[in-house]
Amino acid sequence: MKTLIVIPSYNESENVRAMVETILGLDSRYFVCIVDDSSPDRTSELVRSEIERQPEWQHRVHLIQRSKKDGRGGAVRDGFIWGLETEEDFKAYVEMDCDFSHDPKAIAQGLQLLGEGWDVAIGARYPKGIIVGWPASRRIFSFFANTLARILIEWSVPDYTNGFRFYTPKAVRLLSVSHQEYKGYIYLSESLSQLPRAGLRVRHSPIRFVNRQRGVSNTNLQEISDSLKAIFAIAWQHHFAK
DSSP: OOEEEEEEESSOTTTHHHHHHHHHHHOTTEEEEEEEOOOTTOHHHHHHHHHHHOHHHHHHEEEEEOSSOOOHHHHHHHHHHHHHHSTTOOSEEEEOOSSSSSOGGGHHHHHHHHHTTOSEEEEEOTTTOEEESOOHHHHHHHHHHHHHHHHHTOTTOOOSSOOOEEEOHHHHHHHHHSOOSOOSTTHHHHHHHHHHHTTOOEEEEEOEEEOOSSSOOOOOHHHHHHHHHHHHHHHHHHHHOO
């Protein structure tokens, strides 16, 4: 199916060209939208130059350059809204990271679940996925954060904090008109709480998650701390808000 893959980026000049080339080489029906927050390492300039230089990029790659660093959630949302407004008539939407922690070859696996009738599919690290290259401290924190979200929001969702996700146009339209309070990584948990609450069917499949090999992670301790506090507000909204 014709698919738009939205990739938020910030300082991903070491990864973005290889990521786009890999995706374009997998299937002619895959299109890419890079949403870059004016990265200091000139990620936007690199993408723009490749679009000007390569005919295949001109046809299948779109760049959104935002004026400042404004969070992963807002970047994904902007990419989705562009996809809904364009005339390309995408039948599926994907969000994924730019650093190859999400394997582009696994895109087909997620799209297959949409083809089976699910509204949303999650590439999940838990309970049966594989995590490569994480230190023990990060494994423990990630498992704790996801368990807390499952207890407070919805136990049936196994991975609230991984951004490798697949959506039908119906699900993307719902997210585009829903109010999201958060723009950073906690948006992953907030948006995922809204979808089943609206009656959409969510499925997951295990993936192999590999810690980034190039570049520096954009998640800091302050954002992690804020995310943990926000989980409680999101859970309240999920269960008690109209």
